Amino acid sequence: MSARDAILSRLKSAAPSKAEADALLVAPERPAVDESALEAEFLARLALPSVSATHDAIGNLSDLPS
């Protein structure tokens, strides 16, 4: 018996319910977040030039800071 079969044979159970797993993510205590505003801020930061241009593209070892 392969290791895969041996391991899975000891772990037999019904397929998990996505709804059951997703229900575990409900977090009423978390503060409300404006997701679209957060995404816009993230994209704006991504568009800024890098702090250090030497890290933008590493083609070979000589591109690395010494």
Add this chain to the structure above:
Amino acid sequence: MSAFTDRANAALADPILKIAIERTTGTAEAKRAVAVSAFPDFEAARDRAAAIKDQVVANLGPYLELFEANAIAAGAKVHWASTADEACKIVIDICKAANAKTVARSKSMLGEEIGLPHALEEAGIGRVETDLAEHIIQLADERPSHIIWPAMHKTREQVSALFKAKHRAPHEEETIAAMAESARRELRTQMLSADVGISGANFLIADTGAICTVTNEGNAELSLVPPRVHIVTAGIEKIVPSMPHAIHMLRMLARSATGAALTQYTTFYTGPKRPGDRDGPEQMHIVLVDNGRTKMREEGLAEMLRCIRCGACMNHCVVFRQIGGHAYGGAYPGPMGAVLTPALDGLPKNRELAHACTLNGKCQEVCPVRIPLPTLLRGWREKSWREGLEPTSMRAGLSLWAFAATRPGLYRFGTGIAVRAIRLLGKGGWISKLPLAGGWTGHRDMPKPAAQTFMNQYRKERGK
């Protein structure tokens, strides 16, 4: 004396180790407390994290199959290993097929657990440890002493001396920045020229087949992206259902481990390089390792499979903070190691670990996934007793005590005589040597007992 006692005594006699342990665990404890106090309802988040892990463990087979299917669809190859030896063989075979002369390793406790460093050495494959602390202990030829800070047992001064002895171009200034630069010079070229990169995985994402690594140095990314082949070794319990579940666990992990909201580098890898990708490995292999985990699930240790390897338990453990990690002997130290090591390596060799505990419960209080560590340790003690593993002297002594304790009249008579006899051994209010209790009085003095037993005093007071 046992091997564990010898190691613990050696640790207790080392004043430099004590300084090193306190520097690390004291800082970790303080930072975690700040992070937890700033988190909205950390207790609810702990409940949720425990529930997520329990749901995964209860459905582990189907989740593993889902992960496998998605990882393969993303271009990875998935291997399964029942034992540590099988896992090492798979890794070595992949390295040999890739003609690997050197591998770059990102820190992985599973790698330590299965003995991968030793297996690579035996196979004649060079190993570069890219995590700074793992690099330090590789230079020192030692094992990790903490699951988050493997070189916790080393002071800055000891590390400085090690770098000066072993690095090709060591630092000149005695500053942390200069020492870090020395390590960077030593490691950077090796990292980027390794043939194979080997990592663990903090999480395996079932619905995408991705793996997640967290570091504070970026060493995972530097050692896993440039090489042609990326090998992941991960315990089967690392599965989470989806990315949002992984995010929740990450929020708990970083805060519990280092007090940070998130580690500096949190990366998700989904399969090897795709057409059009600028970089990435050509091959990605994921080795799913059992090594006793399915047995733990079947034998009353399923809660231990919740562990996300944050290290909070050991940072708060009064025993660990006295003896450090090496005293525990295995890959995993502290309370989580005391539960896990007997499961992975057998109870007879590791029975003392369950007794290296005051059962104060602090570990359970700080565990982000609410593992009932003291309960599981008591379980190991009970099993050790049932299997007759305790020393004859302990069994005889406890049997005698049980005989007397179940006979109140005999117990009162015996304790009355014992108290009077013990008082005779006292000098200046303290007893420094007690027959049959040398293991206790060898390290501490005992206060002289009161002239009468509590029951006698109580009866006298009641009679007034």
